[in-house]
Amino acid sequence: MKVLLVGVNAKYIHSNLAIRYLKAYTEELNYDCETIEFSINDNIERVVADIIEKKPSVLGFSCYIWNLEYVEMIANTVKRIDENITIFYGGPEVSYDGKGFLENNVGEFLIEGEGEETYKEFIINKLREYNGETIDWSIINGLYFKEENKVKYSGRRNLMNMEQIVFPYEENEDLENKIVYYEASRGCPFNCKYCLSSTFHGVRFLDIERVKKELKYFIDKKVRLVKFVDRTFNCNEEFANQIWNFLIENHCDTRFHFEISADLLRKKSIKTLSKAKVGLFQFEVGVQTTNDNVLANINRHVNFSEIKEKVEELKGLKNIMQHLDLIAGLPGEDFQSFKKSFNDVYKIGPDELQLGFLKLLKGSPMTLEAEKWGMKYSQYPPYEVLLTKDISYEELRVLKKIEHMVDKYLNSGKFNNIIKYFDNISKFESPFDFYYQLSRFYDNKGYFKRKISSQDYYKVFLEFNEEYLKENSEFLRELIKFDYLYFNKKRGLPNFLSAENDKVMERKIKDLLVKDEKIKNGNEIHIIKFKYNMQEYLNLGNIKREDFYLAFYNEKDGYMTVENYY
Template structure:
């Protein structure tokens, strides 16, 4: 049975980490799947032609806030051209309210709810074997048209089951695309605008597998590896050995981490003084310095410790820092935002990154 996964990225330089993990999990379990990566700038008919040439029986799409309109239009075209194909969607924009999604886009046959490696591969096995029983965590409509949630949102508990997501790494490097990576999933914090804390737990890929993955990146001379772990520096016993290993490596690769600066211990700060210049860069999410705003969104920041630790990191002049703010958060009007901006700007980071609040499906903020 021929199956295709379609990733529509926002830019050419991006890579679709989520679908790459799904693709590799299927391959590891001897399930034939082809991954197509395009962008929202690619003409719809060009992507349609790429899909239809393969004559797939199953077409899977990952739906995000940046590509939802594009993917929905593509789904309509796929249904017209491949009337018998099963259309499967997953991703944060569709996983949490299946009934609404089926009403929005009647062409959809199945919705993957949550992390899709295991349940999507099980769905493909069931379809191949003409099994009428739909696997858990796959929403669908029954013969009477009623939406069946079938287990709800799921996560992959054992990240050791996941393969290396870049079998085509040499090509990725040659095309100057960004390499994303994760060694953990989930987050213990409960920020109301974010999806990462939904599982209320953090799952870790075994260290030996992480180090082997990182060796692949360094062997291929990847310029930049961006860790997408929501809060990389949660567990010093886990994250610090990785950093030690990378700091000692003979490589020109830079590793980007999203960290919470107020969690950095004295032990970690002293180690970071010794890291070769340009080896690491840190993205530090401040989001706001307004106490009322932080309370409303469920975010905990120790501003004094954060500011002190950022100052120490900047003194070393060996790690590029950029700090993040989000405009549009609750209780932060223009006056309050100006104060947050000035507070962060006053730390003199190498970059101040401004994002605008996006209310994502499935978040606490979206439900309020």
């Protein structure tokens, strides 16, 4: 019996943890199990062909909010080609209303909730059936199944002992250039109304020594990024500190991503984190809103002032990248309140700021209050809020456009000095107003409706300045030129940033740098002439007009000043 477990990821670089868990948990069973992964950007026809080529007897899909429609298309097509292939589904997106989903889709089985034990019993009995036995599927808790054209349910399964989970990655697995997912705990201590974690109470942890051993696997493999999927990694302070200490002491090049609750950080944790080398950790902090009344509406019993204090304390360490989240469309939050939340968080200076939109997930407590808050939301994944009694559809559309600006310009990290320049212009009352006006400019130009090049994303600022601000465009052009060269590591400039070439001076500077052993080879760098002293501006904020040369190269630091060579 051949079983094929299919993971459909949001991006190619992601890896699917769920299908690995299922395969690892049934390693001792005598059956042929294979995993295969795709992304939602892959061509459906090719995906189906790859699946059929494997000749599976049983086909399993891991279902999430972002891939469900894609999975449904694959499953329908596979069944048309070979109706004898048994199909089962699992994952959070099909677990709430398993009966309804299975009634309305092709396939014979659906695994509810935590899947490892249910899947193992399913495979054991599927093997028995394969050998001619008649199976009573109702004895397997956590399973929906079709019988006599009806969907039946065997009843809920108790949560499993975490120590029974099998480490899902194989020794010879190629994880290069992949984002690898790992969990050291399951569950969440909080009960946020919009989150499915609120439907399960309690947190279960793996043994600390086991976690260390498994993390060493990633370190030895030189995995680029490991993302912990733990809902609130630092809900157990001692557990978190031990893991952080272990990773700090290993002096590894792997980066580790954690979702944390900033207000839970204590002095001991801050002291531990202060020892981490730059780039070892990145934190995701769910602020959601800075309106304390709205926080109470969603069962988050914390004040923004507590979150802000800890986020700023972490920022002061200067060694941890922080990604802060906001959610638009929360109960009780109108446009002006969200604007204030945006400005409050932006002024902290996070490395990344994500503007999310409330999703009314099936089974989450928030869906029960939708009518109370006048919420209308899409009936299709990702079930995003369309309007509430406090914020209109049109206002949410405005925020969608601002989200695009923030994600492209702030979060990409390729426009840092340009953004700082506009942040300091007095024509904008607040950071929110800058992104709002930029999004309006984008809209008027039609840029949201067509694809623009990476170069054009820089050119936009010149057009925006010319049409809206009419500030010092000559200096802005030089600043754009600096960010373009520094963050894109490209020799040569687009036409709208063309530099005044002085080949004689460039050659002289390169020769002197080689002579003084600042560089080994003049071909490793390129010398660019600026009309303003860029170092004076970057260090002190002073705009000083004078010829100024910089040497750019492709290594980590990006450029060096060469004042003593011209």
